[in-house]
Amino acid sequence: MSPDAPAPGWVRWALRLEYDGRGFAGWQRQAPGVEAPLSVQAVLEDAAAHLTAGAPVASIVAGRTDAGVHASAQVVQLDLPAPIAARQVRDALNFHMKPHAVAVLAAVQAPPGWNARFSATARHYRYRILNRRARPALDLGRVWHVPAPLDAAAMAAAARHLLGRHDFTSFRAGACQAKSPLRTLDRLDVTAADDILTIEATARSFLHHQVRNMVGSLKLVGEGRWPASHLRAVLAARDRAAAGPTAPPDGLCLTGVRYDPDPFAGRHD
Amino acid sequence: MSPDAPAPGWVRWALRLEYDGRGFAGWQRQAPGVEAPLSVQAVLEDAAAHLTAGAPVASIVAGRTDAGVHASAQVVQLDLPAPIAARQVRDALNFHMKPHAVAVLAAVQAPPGWNARFSATARHYRYRILNRRARPALDLGRVWHVPAPLDAAAMAAAARHLLGRHDFTSFRAGACQAKSPLRTLDRLDVTAADDILTIEATARSFLHHQVRNMVGSLKLVGEGRWPASHLRAVLAARDRAAAGPTAPPDGLCLTGVRYDPDPFAGRHD
Numbered sequence: 105m106s107p108d109a110p111a112p113g114w115v116r117w118a119l120r121l122e123y124d125g126r127g128f129a130g131w132q133r134q135a136p137g138v139e140a141p142l143s144v145q146a147v148l149e150d151a152a153a154h155l156t157a158g159a160p161v162a163s164i165v166a167g168r169t170d171a172g173v174h175a176s177a178q179v180v181q182l183d184l185p186a187p188i189a190a191r192q193v194r195d196a197l198n199f200h201m202k203p204h205a206v207a208v209l210a211a212v213q214a215p216p217g218w219n220a221r222f223s224a225t226a227r228h229y230r231y232r233i234l235n236r237r238a239r240p241a242l243d244l245g246r247v248w249h250v251p252a253p254l255d256a257a258a259m260a261a262a263a264r265h266l267l268g269r270h271d272f273t274s275f276r277a278g279a280c281q282a283k284s285p286l287r288t289l290d291r292l293d294v295t296a297a298d299d300i301l302t303i304e305a306t307a308r309s310f311l312h313h314q315v316r317n318m319v320g321s322l323k324l325v326g327e328g329r330w331p332a333s334h335l336r337a338v339l340a341a342r343d344r345a346a347a348g349p350t351a352p353p354d355g356l357c358l359t360g361v362r363y364d365p366d367p368f369a370g371r372h373d
Numbered sequence: 374m375s376p377d378a379p380a381p382g383w384v385r386w387a388l389r390l391e392y393d394g395r396g397f398a399g400w401q402r403q404a405p406g407v408e409a410p411l412s413v414q415a416v417l418e419d420a421a422a423h424l425t426a427g428a429p430v431a432s433i434v435a436g437r438t439d440a441g442v443h444a445s446a447q448v449v450q451l452d453l454p455a456p457i458a459a460r461q462v463r464d465a466l467n468f469h470m471k472p473h474a475v476a477v478l479a480a481v482q483a484p485p486g487w488n489a490r491f492s493a494t495a496r497h498y499r500y501r502i503l504n505r506r507a508r509p510a511l512d513l514g515r516v517w518h519v520p521a522p523l524d525a526a527a528m529a530a531a532a533r534h535l536l537g538r539h540d541f542t543s544f545r546a547g548a549c550q551a552k553s554p555l556r557t558l559d560r561l562d563v564t565a566a567d568d569i570l571t572i573e574a575t576a577r578s579f580l581h582h583q584v585r586n587m588v589g590s591l592k593l594v595g596e597g598r599w600p601a602s603h604l605r606a607v608l609a610a611r612d613r614a615a616a617g618p619t620a621p622p623d624g625l626c627l628t629g630v631r632y633d634p635d636p637f638a639g640r641h642d
Contacts, residue, residue: 237460239467241392
């Protein structure tokens with residue numbers, strides 16, 4: 105973990121990142137000795153070490169995505185020796201991360217005291233289900249393929265039962281390290297367009313696997329196996345076994361992290 | 374080529390197909406002896422031969438896409454022995470095409486006299502440009518990455534000069550086999566949303582590389598290297614050398630083929 109402030113002569117950077125989760129072990133660096141698959145963190149930090157004369161780089165991430173989960177707007181902080189121009193940080197990291205499917209979209213100097221993880225006021229995830237008989241050709245690895253017809257309106261009604269502040273133990277992975285299972289879900293919208301069903305989820309923070317576990321339960325409602333109101337009972341059970349199975353990572357994408365103020369506001373190189 | 378009507382006891386099928394052009398040699402079957410890369414046609418016809426007791430299958434396609442070009446709604450015809458239910462045709466072809474990135478979205482019995490190529494009254498292509506500094510991570514192989522800022526309004530104005538009936542020799546590949554260079558371009562819209570620039574093109578038919586060559590010229594306008602009105606001079610030159618370079622296949626997708634009447638209308642399994 106980085107200390108609270110960068111070392112003298114170093115600058116703390118906020119980076120916005122895009123990556124395709126396929127082929128990665130997830131965000132987090134693997135245990136020493138594990139060579140493959142790579143983590144996104146390892147690819148980024150190893151690229152950054154080219155800008156620190158080889159000194160190891162320790163990054164902090166807003167959302168620790170799992171293997172196979174994508175990001176269109178992940179946010180990360182790391183420290184680099186001054187002076188480097190913002191666009192040079194972005195371009196140099198992108199150069200050194202080739203050919204991996206990770207790209208730095210923007211780099212800005214972080215304001216004093218800002219922390220990529222703890223300053224975040226909201227995380228936004230999108231989950232996409234391809235709901236048709238034929239398997240995906242164009243969106244393989246980017247959607248959850250559910251061949252049986254889903255009732256999107258029932259899923260939307262079910263989602264509303266999860267909004268607000270609840271004990272989300274039923275939707276929490278066994279490996280979850282959060283101290284409390286209490287979370288406030290601000291948004292869980294289900295919409296359908298053509299054969300794509302999109303679930304938009306926003307909260308200050310999520311438990312491990314929470315979005316995928318909620319999607320797995322919504323799918324059971326969409327199939328007609330559960331009434332929409334059953335999600336109230338699932339929540340009340342505070343038991344992982346009461347909820348549906350974990351939806352696959354393919355359909356999940358971290359699409360935004362909110363900060364107040366936004367360090368990226370107005371900075372577009 | 375299939376004859377005008379299916380053999381006695383056989384049924385002519387209209388198929389709607391999706392494929393990811395990466396890794397394919399394009400639509401058209403390679404010359405005998407060429408093993409790799411595969412063509413989409415070879416994958417489809419070889420899958421269909423599982424339904425004809427091994428008799429070779431000859432398909433006709435609406436749009437012969439090049440290597441690397443994608444399709445979300447290609448249309449193909451082929452003949453199979455009766456009786457097979459439509460959903461069985463779709464599911465069996467999808468089963469036999471695994472693990473290739475091709476999927477049959479729908480199969481319907483073709484009306485008498487219908488031809489996938491000659492009955493088409495319009496083809497619709499979408500071309501996407503990712504216009505930002507950072508290379509694509511999520512849409513790699515699915516967009517043309519142009520790092521320098523493009524003026525979408527200038528490109529839209531330039532596109533309007535190409536609308537209507539013209540001699541498109543300047544936008545025609547050397548290998549184009551069409552008898553006439555005259556084509557009627559019904560739509561060429563350029564719109565921008567975030568860092569994606571989308572070009573929508575519709576015509577009864579296109580010359581070989583016509584869309585990619587038009588996009589290559591529009592990009593020069595977007596970069597400010599040509600005024601929008603220069604496309605009139607490019608058209609008038611009737612000389613391939615007068616137009617811009619061919620845009621890469623990555624950004625191109627065949628998104629629709631129109632028939633009147635539409636054999637797929639109202640048929641959704």
